[in-house]
Amino acid sequence: MVTRRQFVLGGAATAATVVLYNAHTAQATGSMAGHAGHTGGLLRAGSRLTTAPFTVQMPVPGVLRPTTSTSTTDYYDITVKPGVEELVPGVSSGIFGYNGTFTGPTIRAWQGRQVVVRQTNRLDRPISTHLHGGHVAAADDGHPMDVIAPGGSKTYHYPNDQFAATLWYHDHAHHVEAENLFKGLAGFYLISSPDEQALNLPRGAYDVPIMLRDVRMADDGTLNWVMDDFANRLTILANGRNQPRFPVQARKYRFRFLNASNLRPFGLGLADGSTLTMIGADQSLLPAPDDVTSFELWPGERYDVVIDFSRYRVGDQIMLTNSMPFPNEGDAQKQILRFDVVGTASDSSDVPDELADAPSLPAATNTRRIQLGPFDPPSGTMVIDGKTYDGDRIDQTVPLGATEIWEIYNADTQYGLPHNFHMHLVHFKVLDRNGTPPPAAEQGWRDTVTVHPGETVRVQATFADHRGTFVYHCHLIDHASMGMMAQFQVV
Ligand SMILES: [Cu+2]
Structure with a gap:
């Protein structure tokens, strides 16, 4: 029998951390002339743009189709290029994207079945594509110095000899990885396995990846890149949209949360304080599900979470909130995404008390x-x-x-x-x-x-x-x- 309990990961340390974090940010950005003026502009933009929050539906990044497939391997082609997206409704932002989209296409992989991705660089700068969480050869890792020059291509081989998990791919070209990621070079890479499929977790349309992150956006939509500019990245995005709504059926969903922010941690929960069931993190399912009311999600991390909307009625609206306390932030940073219960649906999915083997630990030498x-x-x-x-x-x-x-x-x-x-x-x-x-x-x-x-x-x-x-x-x-x-x- 699994004992489920409530906890807030590192909650006690959070407030002190944040205060000090801001002290650091003031240090690091002390040379930024016009800092206060720019913040004022962002706040004006925020108040204007939040006149209609939760009007745009959160997109689910499309699953990329293989260019070709064999009995052992799926081959994909991705072009890294500039794009334009309405991250905030009514405002166009120039971005970098895998296939030109701010949240890149999702690659769905199977344990033991090889994926080969040819990345072509149509930007005017070097890139290097790293599969975060991938157990791959050094030549395929997207090493920071192993860059693809503008106009060039590189083919990456991923054996997928690893656990079912929520991975992601993002840029890693040295000295520009932070800027390239900030401008949009990130996408999901989801590995499934027979063991995982046998669990009967929510799947298909009820298995939804959600990439959370922030950007610094000027009034005209320009993404302003400044290194270590934590305090000014005030626009929060879920799958590349600011304060979207997501229609759900009154049943269980599996959400794969990824924090693709450069610096911002999130403290996630539901506004009504109800239960989230943690089932996976980073590289595997958890040994057992864990019911919580909130959890922290730091940059690079993933948590797979089941939310059961059957406890709600059609018409209910449930806010996904960010409780990570940062001074000078308002509802636009605290209200991330609204789940709108729009209907009912049958649900034969289940969250069993045992999900995966606990990690095996040979003796360290x-x-x-x-x-x-x-x-x-x-x-x-x-x-x-x-x-x-x-x-x-x-x-x-x-x-x-x-x-x-x-x-x-x-x-x-x-x-x-x-x-x-x-x-x-x-x-x-x-x-x-x-x-x-x-x-x-x-x-x-x-x-x-x-x-x-x-x-x-x-x-x-x-x-x-x-x-x-x-x-x-x-x-x-x-x-x-x-x-x-x-x-x-x-x-
Ligand atoms: Cu650090």
Whole structure:
């Protein structure tokens, strides 16, 4: 029998973190002349544009059709190019997009069935497409230095020998990954497996990916890119729309929440405080479902959540809210998406008490200590173990097949910067945070983990299958572009 309980992930630390986070932002953006004036413009835009919130329906990104398929492989073609989207109703924004759309097309993959994607770059800048969460060869990883020049193409091979999970692909070209992601280069990559399908979770039209993120938008719709510009990214988007509505039937849905923001964490819940059932995170389903009333979603992270709308009546409207408290933000940042119950539908889906095997942990043979930060405001650099990223430097050498514990310490106590640690190639298990085992929602396989200032988080991973050079970095991705990235080489 599974014990379900309520929790707020890291809730106690949140308020202090936010205050300090803002102190950092004031430091980091202190040189921005006209800062106050621009904020005023954004607030005017916000009040004008929120005269009609929840009038536009949240789109569900379309599933990409293979160009060709064989008995073993699906082949896709994606063109990265500029596009125009109405992220806010009535205002056109120039964006970068996979196939020109702000939320890229979704790739649906099957465990053990290969996917091959040819990416063609029609932007005027380098790109590199990383499959976040993909267990792939180094040549296919979308390494920051392995870029596709303007006009060029590269073909990526994804074996999908991994668990059913919500993955995503996004840009990773060094020094411009943060800007490229900010302007729209992100899409879903969903892996299913026979084990997962046998569970009878909500599927088809009732399995909906939702990409949450923020942008800084001028009154005319221009997306204003400024590095580490946390405080001015005030327009929140769900699947590329500001404050949309989403019609639902009075039955269970599986929502795959991804935070594709560069820096912004969310604290998500329903306005009526009712239950969300966590079923998956990052790289796998959870061992058991976990009922909560809210959860935090940090940049790069995914949580699969079942919401049962059968407790509502047709005509009810339920707000998805963001409780992460940031000063000077109003309803436009707190009310993210409204679910409108528009009808009833039969529901034979189920959330069983056991979802997946708990992560297996062979004995670790090595422990490494990794230090994130501290941030150095005068230079504007972010460091890991005292160094900014250098593509010619190998920071850690790991024998193929080794199982290791990585102890990640966040040294950014002075400015109170949280970081979200992400490793390429591997999936890891969070062992503990300052010695305390993780909550239920962190009990599955992960590839990101939030490390608050002064915290030490221990994770365990096995470096299997692929030799070569891979990066690890903060997934508050502006930090990565500012240097908070390093490399391990599997030999
Ligand atoms: Cu960071």
